[in-house]
Amino acid sequence: xxxxKTVICVxxxxxxxxxxxxxxxxxxxxxxxxxxxxxxxxxxxxDFDIDAAAEQKAVEQARVVVWMHPVFWYSVPALMKxxxxxxxxxxxxxxxxGAALHGKHCLWVPTTGGDERDFTPTGLHAxxxxxxxxxxxxxxxxxxxxxxxxxxxxxxxxxxxxxxxRHVAGLVERLARWRAEPVVGxxxxx
Amino acid sequence: xxxxxxxxxxxxxxCVPLAKRLGLGSILGYLLAGVAIGPWGLRLVEDVESIMHxxxxxxxxxxxxxxxxxxxxxxxxxxxxxxxxxxFQLALSGAVLAAGGVVLGMSVTAATVAGLALALSSTxxxxxTMAERNLVPTPMGRSAFAVLLLQDIAAIPLxAAIPLxAAxxWTGGSPPWQQAGKVLGAVIAVLVIxxxxxxxxxxxxxxxxxxxxFTAFALLLVIxxxxxxxxxGVSMALGAFxxxxxxxxxEYRHALETDIEPFKGLLLGLFFISVGMGIDFGLLESTPKVxxxxxxxLIVLKLVTxxxxxxxxxxxxxxxxxxxxLLAQGGEFAFVVFGVAETAGVLDAQxxxxxxxxxxxxxxxxxxxxxxxxxxxxxxxxxxxxxxxxIRESGNPVIIAGFGRFGQIVARMLYADGRRxxxxxxxxxxxxxxxxxxxxxxxxxxxxxxLLRAAGxxxxxxxxxxxxxMADSLALTDRVREHFPKLPIIARARxxxxxxxxxxxxxxxxxxxxxxxxxxxGRHVLETLGVDRFRAREIADAFRRHNLATLEALVPxxxxxxxxxxxxxxxxxxxxxxxxxxxxxxETEQRKGWKxxx
Numbered sequence: 053x054x055x056x057k058t059v060i061c062v063x064x065x066x067x068x069x070x071x072x073x074x075x076x077x078x079x080x081x082x083x084x085x086x087x088x089x090x091x092x093x094x095x096x097x098x099d100f101d102i103d104a105a106a107e108q109k110a111v112e113q114a115r116v117v118v119w120m121h122p123v124f125w126y127s128v129p130a131l132m133k134x135x136x137x138x139x140x141x142x143x144x145x146x147x148x149x150g151a152a153l154h155g156k157h158c159l160w161v162p163t164t165g166g167d168e169r170d171f172t173p174t175g176l177h178a179x180x181x182x183x184x185x186x187x188x189x190x191x192x193x194x195x196x197x198x199x200x201x202x203x204x205x206x207x208x209x210x211x212x213x214x215x216x217x218r219h220v221a222g223l224v225e226r227l228a229r230w231r232a233e234p235v236v237g238x239x240x241x242x
Numbered sequence: 243x244x245x246x247x248x249x250x251x252x253x254x255x256x257c258v259p260l261a262k263r264l265g266l267g268s269i270l271g272y273l274l275a276g277v278a279i280g281p282w283g284l285r286l287v288e289d290v291e292s293i294m295h296x297x298x299x300x301x302x303x304x305x306x307x308x309x310x311x312x313x314x315x316x317x318x319x320x321x322x323x324x325x326x327x328x329x330f331q332l333a334l335s336g337a338v339l340a341a342g343g344v345v346l347g348m349s350v351t352a353a354t355v356a357g358l359a360l361a362l363s364s365t366x367x368x369x370x371t372m373a374e375r376n377l378v379p380t381p382m383g384r385s386a387f388a389v390l391l392l393q394d395i396a397a398i399p400l401x402a403a404i405p406l407x408a409a410x411x412w413t414g415g416s417p418p419w420q421q422a423g424k425v426l427g428a429v430i431a432v433l434v435i436x437x438x439x440x441x442x443x444x445x446x447x448x449x450x451x452x453x454x455x456f457t458a459f460a461l462l463l464v465i466x467x468x469x470x471x472x473x474x475g476v477s478m479a480l481g482a483f484x485x486x487x488x489x490x491x492x493e494y495r496h497a498l499e500t501d502i503e504p505f506k507g508l509l510l511g512l513f514f515i516s517v518g519m520g521i522d523f524g525l526l527e528s529t530p531k532v533x534x535x536x537x538x539x540l541i542v543l544k545l546v547t548x549x550x551x552x553x554x555x556x557x558x559x560x561x562x563x564x565x566x567x568l569l570a571q572g573g574e575f576a577f578v579v580f581g582v583a584e585t586a587g588v589l590d591a592q593x594x595x596x597x598x599x600x601x602x603x604x605x606x607x608x609x610x611x612x613x614x615x616x617x618x619x620x621x622x623x624x625x626x627x628x629x630x631x632x633i634r635e636s637g638n639p640v641i642i643a644g645f646g647r648f649g650q651i652v653a654r655m656l657y658a659d660g661r662r663x664x665x666x667x668x669x670x671x672x673x674x675x676x677x678x679x680x681x682x683x684x685x686x687x688x689x690x691x692x693l694l695r696a697a698g699x700x701x702x703x704x705x706x707x708x709x710x711x712m713a714d715s716l717a718l719t720d721r722v723r724e725h726f727p728k729l730p731i732i733a734r735a736r737x738x739x740x741x742x743x744x745x746x747x748x749x750x751x752x753x754x755x756x757x758x759x760x761x762x763x764g765r766h767v768l769e770t771l772g773v774d775r776f777r778a779r780e781i782a783d784a785f786r787r788h789n790l791a792t793l794e795a796l797v798p799x800x801x802x803x804x805x806x807x808x809x810x811x812x813x814x815x816x817x818x819x820x821x822x823x824x825x826x827x828x829e830t831e832q833r834k835g836w837k838x839x840x
Contacts, residue, residue: 068832
């Protein structure tokens with residue numbers, strides 16, 4: 053956080069961030085952005101002792117929530133799932149009086165080890181990547197968030213430097229749009 | 243003196259276990275012992291009255307101990323039962339018994355005095371019986387206690403009123419307002435002593451660490467308060483009870499209870515013996531019919547009126563006769579009342595003697611009535627199901643032994659979660675400090691069996707052994723294993739030796755006090771060296787698992803030093819290999835990702 057008003061809250065879940073190439077490059081870039089509260093869950097809560105109140109406060113202050121993580125077994129990493137379980141609580145995210153997330157934008161940034169060919173009916177994973185997205189998407193929608201087109205990064209381990217740099221720049225640019233022109237940005241989304 | 247002690251102790255040692263074995267209870271055993279050695283038995287003891295007088299102090303000690311278990315708030319909560327139920331009992335039983343007296347041809351005045359005196363029950367017998375049967379914490383037991391408490395309060399005005407009822411005018415004694423002032427003064431003195439003076443003195447005495455001085459002070463306290471009360475003309479037992487209540491919330495409660503207990507038990511026994519000795523079989527021989535009529539009338543009328551009282555007080559229907567049987571006997575106070583009434587000319591000597599015997603017989607009849615009650619209840623219940631156990635209000639607490647840096651965290655966590663814990667510690671300063679922070683801590687040596695018992699080890703669901711001294715910690719473990727084998731223990735270990743000692747004693751859950759914090763420190767070091775926080779945690783987890791497995795393997799051989807050394811060395815080798823394998827696996831996974839195996 054830079055001390056200026058938070059616009060974007062990035063919830064990042066990677067158990068070994070220093071071992072990761074793609075996630076580390078993305079994290080480094082997003083941390084430098086103004087108006088971004090970057091929350092590296094595995095650094096904050098290595099014992100899975102999530103401080104739900106602190107997480108909720110961070111999310112409340114932002115207009116955009118980013119869920120960024122490597123895809124593990126077609127899903128989110130364990131701590132990200134635990135974050136859903138603890139932070140998206142009854143009476144806050146849903147249920148009686150649970151409207152804290154209503155109207156906020158949700159951008160999903162999954163990174164995968166496979167390339168696009170793997171996510172085809174004849175590929176390693178037998179389905180297009182979009183087939184694995186509904187549970188995350190519906191989590192956001194159930195909490196009243198506006199689901200943005202996900203920013204999916206494939207081939208995160210083998211990707212070359214140029215490709216990685218383009219991905220980083222692309223993500224930064226998408227986030228910068230909300231930061232620069234908040235009102236218009238909201239109107240633009242579908 | 244020594245000869246008398248020999249006689250009493252021998253009689254008790256012979257008769258009490260015998261009576262218990264026969265299912266008659268200890269009280270009847272003592273009474274029979276008294277009959278056996280008394281003037282109408284073997285004539286081993288002559289001076290019955292002075293012994294009775296001396297042993298009444300057992301009742302005083304008993305009420306002190308009862309008071310210790312009753313905190314002021316709880317006593318306050320009983321006020322309805324005491325003043326409503328208790329007064330009702332005294333009035334109803336007294337009136338009915340007095341009517342009985344009139345029927346027997348007594349004057350109205352004499353019948354009123356006798357009726358009220360007979361309406362009183364024996365606190366000693368009733369409480370002792372309830373304690374033996376574990377009835378004190380039940381709702382029925384609390385109602386019975388409330389009735390007994392009011393009787394103790396009422397006995398003094400009753401005594402004071404007898405001279406006023408007498409035919410001849412008031413002679414001697416101080417005027418009533420002066421008497422009232424004395425009583426008020428004494429009660430205030432007890433309040434001040436119990437509330438403000440005793441604890442600081444106890445603290446000084448306890449910190450001297452000389453056990454017998456603590457015991458001496460405990461006795462001094464009770465005797466002093468009793469004397470003060472008797473000077474003011476208040477029942478000694480009531481004064482002791484009040485002092486007990488005032489100390490119920492103190493950290494020394496269990497220690498006081500533990501120290502007073504043996505004296506209380508012995509003196510109560512002596513008291514029952516003296517009641518047995520005091521039964522005048524000569525008079526019984528000369529006017530047997532009258533005495534039997536009085537005795538039977540006392541029992542029957544009291545049973546019936548008590549049954550009605552139990553109904554009004556809301557005692558469950560299954561327990562009303564038990565309540566009545568527990569309180570149907572005449573009390574020790576009746577002896578005093580008859581004596582005073584005789585002196586005042588309200589009762590003639592023969593009638594007073596007959597009443598005294600009837601009361602003594604009714605005391606002896608109590609255990610028999612209870613046996614009969616049990617038989618009838620069992621018969622009525624038939625072969626049907628046994629009644630549900632009474633659920634104790636107190637619940638099953640966690641006992642925490644040792645409230646230093648370690649036990650404190652455990653206890654505070656339990657308190658934070660709204661759970662009850664009984665904490666024992668023997669460091670006076672520590673106890674004092676924590677009390678100031680509002681923790682319920684009791685002073686005492688947790689390795690002592692009687693203190694454990696007083697703290698409720700028999701009912702506790704768990705013992706946390708957080709004592710820092712290793713020898714004490716092991717002593718406590720042995721004590722609990724021996725006497726409360728079902729009580730689970732969670733223990734703190736100072737080091738590996740201590741850990742293994744505890745494990746080899748069958749303690750399932752043992753935590754080394756520095757192990758977890760050292761692992762955390764190790765994690766911080768790895769993190770500072772640039773390792774991901776979650777990876778550092780995984781390394782610590784792996785280390786813990788391996789370390790505990792190695793330690794467990796040591797437990798069976800820990801006395802064999804050579805074996806321990808080889809095991810430990812092998813353990814270190816294994817650990818190195820394990821970490822090397824784990825690291826290789828981790829690296830592969832991180833490098834290859836989802837492409838692996840494809």
